[in-house]
Amino acid sequence: MLAKYIEEQLIEAAIEAFRKNLPGQVFVEKPENKLQLNNTNYPDRLIIFKIQNKEITYFLEVKNNITTPAIGNLLLNKNKLPHPLLLITNHVTDFLADNLKRKNIEFIDTAGNGFINQKFLYIFVKGNTPPDIFKHIPKNQAFKPTGLKIIFAFLYNPELINKTYREIALQADVALGTVGWVMKDLTKLGYLVKIKGKQRKLLQKEKLFDRWKTEYAERLHPKLLLGRFTGTIDGLPLDLQKNKNILWGGETAAEKITNFLKPQITTIYAKKEQLNEILLKLRLKKDIDGTIEIYDYFWTPKENDNEETVPPILVYADLAATGEQRNIEVAGEIFKKYVIEYLKEN
DNA sequence: GGGCCTAATATTACCATGGA
DNA sequence: TCCATGGTAATATTAGGCCC
Numbered sequence: 001m002l003a004k005y006i007e008e009q010l011i012e013a014a015i016e017a018f019r020k021n022l023p024g025q026v027f028v029e030k031p032e033n034k035l036q037l038n039n040t041n042y043p044d045r046l047i048i049f050k051i052q053n054k055e056i057t058y059f060l061e062v063k064n065n066i067t068t069p070a071i072g073n074l075l076l077n078k079n080k081l082p083h084p085l086l087l088i089t090n091h092v093t094d095f096l097a098d099n100l101k102r103k104n105i106e107f108i109d110t111a112g113n114g115f116i117n118q119k120f121l122y123i124f125v126k127g128n129t130p131p132d133i134f135k136h137i138p139k140n141q142a143f144k145p146t147g148l149k150i151i152f153a154f155l156y157n158p159e160l161i162n163k164t165y166r167e168i169a170l171q172a173d174v175a176l177g178t179v180g181w182v183m184k185d186l187t188k189l190g191y192l193v194k195i196k197g198k199q200r201k202l203l204q205k206e207k208l209f210d211r212w213k214t215e216y217a218e219r220l221h222p223k224l225l226l227g228r229f230t231g232t233i234d235g236l237p238l239d240l241q242k243n244k245n246i247l248w249g250g251e252t253a254a255e256k257i258t259n260f261l262k263p264q265i266t267t268i269y270a271k272k273e274q275l276n277e278i279l280l281k282l283r284l285k286k287d288i289d290g291t292i293e294i295y296d297y298f299w300t301p302k303e304n305d306n307e308e309t310v311p312p313i314l315v316y317a318d319l320a321a322t323g324e325q326r327n328i329e330v331a332g333e334i335f336k337k338y339v340i341e342y343l344k345e346n
Numbered sequence: 347g348g349g350c351c352t353a354a355t356a357t358t359a360c361c362a363t364g365g366a
Numbered sequence: 367t368c369c370a371t372g373g374t375a376a377t378a379t380t381a382g383g384c385c386c
Protein backbone atom coordinates (compact mmCIF):
# COMPACT_ATOMS: atom_id res chain seq x y z
CA MET A 1 0.00 0.00 0.00
CA LEU A 2 1.32 3.39 -0.91
CA ALA A 3 1.53 5.93 1.91
CA LYS A 4 -1.44 8.30 1.69
CA TYR A 5 0.67 11.40 1.09
CA ILE A 6 2.55 9.70 -1.75
CA GLU A 7 -0.74 8.50 -3.21
CA GLU A 8 -2.08 12.07 -3.08
CA GLN A 9 1.10 13.37 -4.73
CA LEU A 10 0.81 10.79 -7.51
CA ILE A 11 -2.83 11.71 -8.13
CA GLU A 12 -2.13 15.44 -8.14
CA ALA A 13 0.90 15.08 -10.43
CA ALA A 14 -0.89 12.79 -12.87
CA ILE A 15 -3.94 15.05 -13.04
CA GLU A 16 -1.73 18.10 -13.51
CA ALA A 17 0.22 16.36 -16.28
CA PHE A 18 -3.02 15.24 -17.92
CA ARG A 19 -4.41 18.80 -17.79
CA LYS A 20 -1.36 20.01 -19.71
CA ASN A 21 -2.28 17.66 -22.55
CA LEU A 22 -5.67 19.32 -22.89
CA PRO A 23 -5.37 22.92 -21.68
CA GLY A 24 -8.66 24.45 -20.62
CA GLN A 25 -10.73 21.36 -21.29
CA VAL A 26 -10.50 19.28 -18.13
CA PHE A 27 -12.05 19.90 -14.72
CA VAL A 28 -11.57 17.51 -11.88
CA GLU A 29 -13.68 16.98 -8.79
CA LYS A 30 -12.86 14.76 -5.87
CA PRO A 31 -15.89 14.09 -3.67
CA GLU A 32 -15.18 14.47 0.04
CA ASN A 33 -17.29 11.49 1.10
CA LYS A 34 -15.67 8.10 0.94
CA LEU A 35 -17.76 5.62 -1.03
CA GLN A 36 -19.10 2.40 0.39
CA LEU A 37 -19.01 -0.36 -2.20
CA ASN A 38 -20.52 -3.77 -1.68
CA ASN A 39 -18.20 -6.71 -2.27
CA THR A 40 -15.39 -4.41 -3.33
CA ASN A 41 -12.58 -3.27 -1.09
CA TYR A 42 -11.23 -0.64 -3.36
CA PRO A 43 -10.88 1.79 -4.92
CA ASP A 44 -12.19 4.13 -2.25
CA ARG A 45 -12.43 7.32 -4.24
CA LEU A 46 -13.60 8.62 -7.55
CA ILE A 47 -12.81 11.41 -9.91
CA ILE A 48 -15.09 13.30 -12.27
CA PHE A 49 -13.83 14.71 -15.54
CA LYS A 50 -15.91 17.46 -17.12
CA ILE A 51 -14.93 17.89 -20.71
CA GLN A 52 -16.80 19.95 -23.33
CA ASN A 53 -20.00 20.00 -21.24
CA LYS A 54 -19.91 16.25 -20.85
CA GLU A 55 -19.10 14.39 -17.69
CA ILE A 56 -17.49 11.08 -16.85
CA THR A 57 -16.98 9.51 -13.42
CA TYR A 58 -14.09 7.13 -12.77
CA PHE A 59 -12.98 5.05 -9.83
CA LEU A 60 -9.30 5.57 -9.14
CA GLU A 61 -6.73 2.83 -8.83
CA VAL A 62 -3.39 4.28 -7.72
CA LYS A 63 -0.21 2.27 -8.29
CA ASN A 64 3.41 3.36 -7.97
CA ASN A 65 4.54 0.95 -10.66
CA ILE A 66 2.37 -1.03 -13.03
CA THR A 67 3.37 -4.52 -14.08
CA THR A 68 1.85 -7.54 -15.84
CA PRO A 69 0.46 -9.00 -12.58
CA ALA A 70 -1.00 -5.64 -11.66
CA ILE A 71 -2.71 -5.51 -15.05
CA GLY A 72 -4.22 -8.91 -14.29
CA ASN A 73 -5.61 -7.58 -11.02
CA LEU A 74 -7.05 -4.53 -12.75
CA LEU A 75 -8.83 -6.76 -15.26
CA LEU A 76 -10.20 -8.78 -12.36
CA ASN A 77 -11.50 -5.73 -10.52
CA LYS A 78 -12.70 -3.38 -13.22
CA ASN A 79 -15.81 -5.35 -14.11
CA LYS A 80 -16.99 -5.40 -10.50
CA LEU A 81 -17.40 -1.63 -10.39
CA PRO A 82 -20.37 0.57 -11.33
CA HIS A 83 -18.09 3.20 -12.96
CA PRO A 84 -15.10 2.75 -15.28
CA LEU A 85 -11.70 2.38 -13.64
CA LEU A 86 -8.91 4.90 -14.18
CA LEU A 87 -5.40 3.77 -13.35
CA ILE A 88 -3.12 6.47 -11.97
CA THR A 89 0.54 5.54 -11.88
CA ASN A 90 4.05 6.93 -11.81
CA HIS A 91 5.12 6.04 -15.31
CA VAL A 92 3.71 4.01 -18.16
CA THR A 93 6.38 3.04 -20.68
CA ASP A 94 5.62 2.88 -24.42
CA PHE A 95 5.35 -0.91 -24.31
CA LEU A 96 3.05 -0.83 -21.27
CA ALA A 97 0.94 1.94 -22.80
CA ASP A 98 0.28 -0.23 -25.85
CA ASN A 99 -0.46 -3.21 -23.62
CA LEU A 100 -2.95 -1.26 -21.47
CA LYS A 101 -4.60 0.15 -24.58
CA ARG A 102 -4.98 -3.35 -26.03
CA LYS A 103 -6.68 -4.47 -22.82
CA ASN A 104 -8.81 -1.29 -22.72
CA ILE A 105 -7.43 -0.21 -19.34
CA GLU A 106 -7.67 3.57 -19.13
CA PHE A 107 -4.79 5.34 -17.38
CA ILE A 108 -2.93 8.58 -16.78
CA ASP A 109 0.60 8.95 -15.36
CA THR A 110 2.82 11.66 -13.83
CA ALA A 111 4.65 12.06 -17.15
CA GLY A 112 1.52 13.14 -19.00
CA ASN A 113 0.95 9.84 -20.79
CA GLY A 114 -2.62 8.60 -20.86
CA PHE A 115 -5.31 6.51 -22.45
CA ILE A 116 -8.95 7.59 -22.27
CA ASN A 117 -11.47 5.64 -24.31
CA GLN A 118 -14.99 6.99 -23.90
CA LYS A 119 -17.79 7.58 -26.41
CA PHE A 120 -17.24 11.35 -26.50
CA LEU A 121 -13.50 11.39 -25.83
CA TYR A 122 -10.53 9.41 -27.07
CA ILE A 123 -6.98 10.23 -25.94
CA PHE A 124 -3.81 8.17 -26.28
CA VAL A 125 -0.49 9.74 -25.33
CA LYS A 126 2.77 7.84 -24.76
CA GLY A 127 6.53 8.47 -24.77
CA ASN A 128 6.81 11.09 -21.97
CA THR A 129 9.19 10.49 -19.01
CA PRO A 130 8.18 11.15 -15.37
CA PRO A 131 9.61 13.78 -12.96
CA ASP A 132 12.51 12.60 -10.69
CA ILE A 133 10.57 12.93 -7.42
CA PHE A 134 8.54 9.81 -8.20
CA LYS A 135 11.49 7.58 -9.06
CA HIS A 136 12.12 6.21 -5.58
CA ILE A 137 9.09 5.55 -3.43
CA PRO A 138 9.74 3.44 -0.30
CA LYS A 139 7.93 0.09 0.17
CA ASN A 140 6.61 -1.35 3.39
CA GLN A 141 8.51 -4.28 4.93
CA ALA A 142 5.25 -6.24 4.95
CA PHE A 143 5.16 -6.32 1.17
CA LYS A 144 8.78 -7.24 0.60
CA PRO A 145 9.45 -10.90 -0.29
CA THR A 146 9.90 -12.13 3.29
CA GLY A 147 6.87 -10.12 4.44
CA LEU A 148 4.81 -11.68 1.67
CA LYS A 149 5.81 -15.14 2.93
CA ILE A 150 4.57 -14.22 6.40
CA ILE A 151 1.27 -12.78 5.13
CA PHE A 152 0.70 -15.91 3.05
CA ALA A 153 1.38 -18.06 6.11
CA PHE A 154 -1.26 -16.08 8.05
CA LEU A 155 -3.86 -16.34 5.29
CA TYR A 156 -3.18 -20.02 4.69
CA ASN A 157 -3.05 -20.91 8.37
CA PRO A 158 -5.01 -18.34 10.45
CA GLU A 159 -4.04 -19.97 13.75
CA LEU A 160 -0.44 -18.96 13.16
CA ILE A 161 -1.26 -15.33 13.95
CA ASN A 162 -1.31 -16.13 17.68
CA LYS A 163 1.83 -18.25 17.74
CA THR A 164 5.16 -16.87 18.97
CA TYR A 165 7.43 -14.90 16.66
CA ARG A 166 9.78 -17.87 16.62
CA GLU A 167 7.04 -20.24 15.48
CA ILE A 168 5.87 -17.74 12.82
CA ALA A 169 9.46 -17.36 11.58
CA LEU A 170 9.80 -21.13 11.39
CA GLN A 171 6.51 -21.71 9.56
CA ALA A 172 7.03 -18.84 7.11
CA ASP A 173 10.70 -19.72 6.60
CA VAL A 174 12.04 -16.26 7.44
CA ALA A 175 14.38 -14.90 10.11
CA LEU A 176 13.04 -14.01 13.53
CA GLY A 177 13.89 -10.35 13.09
CA THR A 178 11.81 -10.18 9.93
CA VAL A 179 8.68 -11.17 11.84
CA GLY A 180 9.06 -8.17 14.13
CA TRP A 181 9.39 -5.77 11.19
CA VAL A 182 6.39 -7.23 9.40
CA MET A 183 4.14 -7.31 12.48
CA LYS A 184 4.94 -3.66 13.14
CA ASP A 185 4.13 -2.79 9.54
CA LEU A 186 0.88 -4.74 9.44
CA THR A 187 -0.22 -3.00 12.65
CA LYS A 188 0.71 0.41 11.24
CA LEU A 189 -1.26 -0.30 8.06
CA GLY A 190 -4.33 -1.40 10.01
CA TYR A 191 -4.20 -5.09 9.11
CA LEU A 192 -3.29 -6.32 12.58
CA VAL A 193 -4.56 -5.48 16.06
CA LYS A 194 -4.09 -6.81 19.55
CA ILE A 195 -7.24 -7.84 21.39
CA LYS A 196 -7.79 -9.07 24.93
CA GLY A 197 -4.27 -8.06 25.90
CA LYS A 198 -2.15 -10.56 24.03
CA GLN A 199 -4.37 -12.05 21.31
CA ARG A 200 -3.63 -10.87 17.79
CA LYS A 201 -6.26 -10.50 15.05
CA LEU A 202 -5.88 -10.00 11.33
CA LEU A 203 -8.20 -7.30 9.93
CA GLN A 204 -9.38 -6.41 6.42
CA LYS A 205 -8.31 -9.81 5.15
CA GLU A 206 -9.81 -9.33 1.69
CA LYS A 207 -8.02 -6.04 1.21
CA LEU A 208 -4.80 -7.52 2.57
CA PHE A 209 -5.11 -10.48 0.20
CA ASP A 210 -5.76 -8.19 -2.72
CA ARG A 211 -2.58 -6.28 -1.98
CA TRP A 212 -0.67 -9.49 -1.26
CA LYS A 213 -1.52 -11.15 -4.58
CA THR A 214 -0.29 -8.14 -6.54
CA GLU A 215 2.96 -7.80 -4.61
CA TYR A 216 3.45 -11.59 -4.55
CA ALA A 217 3.29 -11.76 -8.31
CA GLU A 218 5.70 -8.87 -8.73
CA ARG A 219 8.21 -9.45 -5.96
CA LEU A 220 8.15 -12.95 -4.54
CA HIS A 221 6.92 -15.21 -7.36
CA PRO A 222 9.81 -14.37 -9.75
CA LYS A 223 12.31 -15.13 -6.97
CA LEU A 224 10.80 -18.55 -6.39
CA LEU A 225 11.39 -19.79 -9.92
CA LEU A 226 13.88 -22.68 -9.75
CA GLY A 227 13.89 -23.17 -13.50
CA ARG A 228 12.05 -23.84 -16.75
CA PHE A 229 12.18 -27.25 -18.32
CA THR A 230 10.94 -29.41 -21.19
CA GLY A 231 9.73 -32.97 -21.06
CA THR A 232 6.56 -35.02 -20.78
CA ILE A 233 4.80 -35.24 -17.43
CA ASP A 234 2.19 -37.94 -16.81
CA GLY A 235 2.02 -37.43 -13.06
CA LEU A 236 3.97 -36.36 -9.99
CA PRO A 237 6.35 -38.78 -8.23
CA LEU A 238 4.18 -40.55 -5.63
CA ASP A 239 6.85 -40.78 -2.91
CA LEU A 240 7.39 -37.01 -3.05
CA GLN A 241 3.64 -36.39 -3.10
CA LYS A 242 3.20 -38.50 0.03
CA ASN A 243 5.73 -36.33 1.84
CA LYS A 244 3.90 -33.19 0.64
CA ASN A 245 7.06 -32.02 -1.10
CA ILE A 246 5.66 -31.53 -4.60
CA LEU A 247 2.38 -29.93 -5.73
CA TRP A 248 0.70 -28.69 -8.87
CA GLY A 249 0.39 -24.91 -9.16
CA GLY A 250 -0.80 -22.22 -11.59
CA GLU A 251 -2.79 -23.24 -14.65
CA THR A 252 -2.21 -26.94 -13.96
CA ALA A 253 -3.73 -26.64 -10.49
CA ALA A 254 -6.59 -24.54 -11.88
CA GLU A 255 -7.38 -27.29 -14.39
CA LYS A 256 -7.53 -29.89 -11.64
CA ILE A 257 -9.70 -27.70 -9.41
CA THR A 258 -12.16 -26.39 -12.01
CA ASN A 259 -11.84 -28.60 -15.13
CA PHE A 260 -12.31 -25.35 -17.10
CA LEU A 261 -8.79 -24.58 -18.19
CA LYS A 262 -6.51 -26.24 -20.69
CA PRO A 263 -3.07 -25.36 -19.30
CA GLN A 264 -0.44 -23.98 -21.64
CA ILE A 265 2.20 -23.88 -18.90
CA THR A 266 2.75 -26.72 -16.43
CA THR A 267 3.51 -25.33 -12.99
CA ILE A 268 5.02 -27.36 -10.16
CA TYR A 269 5.91 -26.22 -6.65
CA ALA A 270 8.65 -28.31 -5.07
CA LYS A 271 11.24 -28.14 -2.31
CA LYS A 272 14.46 -26.61 -3.63
CA GLU A 273 16.63 -29.37 -2.19
CA GLN A 274 14.67 -32.02 -4.13
CA LEU A 275 14.88 -30.34 -7.52
CA ASN A 276 17.56 -32.67 -8.89
CA GLU A 277 15.64 -35.76 -7.74
CA ILE A 278 12.49 -34.44 -9.44
CA LEU A 279 14.31 -33.66 -12.68
CA LEU A 280 15.70 -37.19 -12.75
CA LYS A 281 12.37 -38.87 -11.94
CA LEU A 282 10.39 -36.80 -14.45
CA ARG A 283 13.20 -36.79 -17.01
CA LEU A 284 13.07 -33.03 -17.47
CA LYS A 285 15.65 -30.99 -19.35
CA LYS A 286 16.57 -27.41 -18.51
CA ASP A 287 15.24 -25.05 -21.18
CA ILE A 288 14.70 -21.30 -20.70
CA ASP A 289 11.80 -21.44 -23.17
CA GLY A 290 10.34 -24.64 -21.68
CA THR A 291 6.67 -24.89 -20.76
CA ILE A 292 7.27 -26.63 -17.44
CA GLU A 293 8.01 -24.25 -14.58
CA ILE A 294 9.20 -25.38 -11.17
CA TYR A 295 8.88 -22.97 -8.24
CA ASP A 296 10.24 -23.16 -4.73
CA TYR A 297 7.70 -24.61 -2.28
CA PHE A 298 8.09 -21.80 0.25
CA TRP A 299 5.44 -22.47 2.90
CA THR A 300 4.91 -25.15 5.54
CA PRO A 301 1.93 -27.40 4.76
CA LYS A 302 -0.75 -27.95 7.41
CA GLU A 303 -0.87 -31.39 9.04
CA ASN A 304 -4.27 -32.31 7.56
CA ASP A 305 -3.55 -30.91 4.10
CA ASN A 306 -3.64 -33.75 1.58
CA GLU A 307 -4.28 -31.83 -1.62
CA GLU A 308 -2.21 -32.46 -4.73
CA THR A 309 -2.45 -28.78 -5.68
CA VAL A 310 -1.10 -25.68 -3.92
CA PRO A 311 -3.63 -23.77 -1.75
CA PRO A 312 -6.35 -22.02 -3.83
CA ILE A 313 -5.13 -18.57 -2.76
CA LEU A 314 -1.85 -19.36 -4.48
CA VAL A 315 -3.57 -20.79 -7.58
CA TYR A 316 -5.61 -17.60 -7.80
CA ALA A 317 -2.52 -15.39 -7.39
CA ASP A 318 -0.61 -17.36 -10.04
CA LEU A 319 -3.47 -17.04 -12.54
CA ALA A 320 -3.92 -13.31 -11.87
CA ALA A 321 -0.16 -12.85 -12.32
CA THR A 322 -0.29 -14.07 -15.91
CA GLY A 323 -2.51 -11.15 -16.96
CA GLU A 324 -4.13 -13.49 -19.53
CA GLN A 325 -7.87 -12.98 -20.02
CA ARG A 326 -8.64 -16.72 -20.11
CA ASN A 327 -6.83 -17.22 -16.78
CA ILE A 328 -8.46 -14.16 -15.22
CA GLU A 329 -11.92 -15.61 -15.80
CA VAL A 330 -11.00 -18.93 -14.16
CA ALA A 331 -9.31 -17.02 -11.31
CA GLY A 332 -12.63 -15.26 -10.69
CA GLU A 333 -14.37 -18.64 -10.36
CA ILE A 334 -11.70 -19.92 -7.96
CA PHE A 335 -12.05 -16.78 -5.87
CA LYS A 336 -15.82 -17.19 -5.49
CA LYS A 337 -15.64 -20.90 -4.77
CA TYR A 338 -12.50 -21.31 -2.65
CA VAL A 339 -10.51 -18.17 -1.87
CA ILE A 340 -13.39 -16.39 -0.13
CA GLU A 341 -13.26 -19.10 2.57
CA TYR A 342 -9.73 -18.09 3.51
CA LEU A 343 -10.73 -14.44 3.82
CA LYS A 344 -13.57 -14.77 6.30
CA GLU A 345 -13.08 -12.55 9.35
CA ASN A 346 -12.98 -14.66 12.52
C1' DG B 347 30.74 -8.27 -19.63
C1' DG B 348 33.18 -7.23 -15.46
C1' DG B 349 34.32 -4.49 -11.54
C1' DC B 350 33.09 -1.25 -8.29
C1' DC B 351 30.02 1.33 -5.38
C1' DT B 352 25.74 2.18 -3.03
C1' DA B 353 21.25 1.26 -1.39
C1' DA B 354 17.97 -1.99 -0.12
C1' DT B 355 16.86 -6.05 2.18
C1' DA B 356 17.39 -9.99 5.29
C1' DT B 357 19.58 -12.24 9.09
C1' DT B 358 22.03 -12.68 13.33
C1' DA B 359 22.98 -11.75 17.83
C1' DC B 360 21.97 -9.56 21.62
C1' DC B 361 19.11 -6.87 25.07
C1' DA B 362 14.88 -5.83 27.89
C1' DT B 363 10.83 -7.43 29.85
C1' DG B 364 7.47 -10.27 32.10
C1' DG B 365 5.78 -14.49 34.04
C1' DA B 366 6.60 -18.80 36.54
C1' DT C 367 16.58 -16.49 38.95
C1' DC C 368 15.57 -18.54 34.77
C1' DC C 369 13.44 -18.91 30.53
C1' DA C 370 10.50 -17.56 26.79
C1' DT C 371 9.34 -13.85 24.18
C1' DG C 372 9.31 -9.43 21.67
C1' DG C 373 12.13 -5.99 19.98
C1' DT C 374 16.16 -3.90 17.64
C1' DA C 375 21.07 -2.57 16.38
C1' DA C 376 24.70 -4.34 13.84
C1' DT C 377 26.17 -6.99 10.20
C1' DA C 378 25.90 -9.71 5.96
C1' DT C 379 24.02 -10.41 1.59
C1' DT C 380 21.83 -9.14 -2.61
C1' DA C 381 20.40 -6.14 -6.30
C1' DG C 382 20.87 -2.34 -9.21
C1' DG C 383 23.27 1.42 -11.38
C1' DC C 384 27.25 3.28 -13.37
C1' DC C 385 31.55 3.36 -15.69
C1' DC C 386 35.09 1.42 -18.45
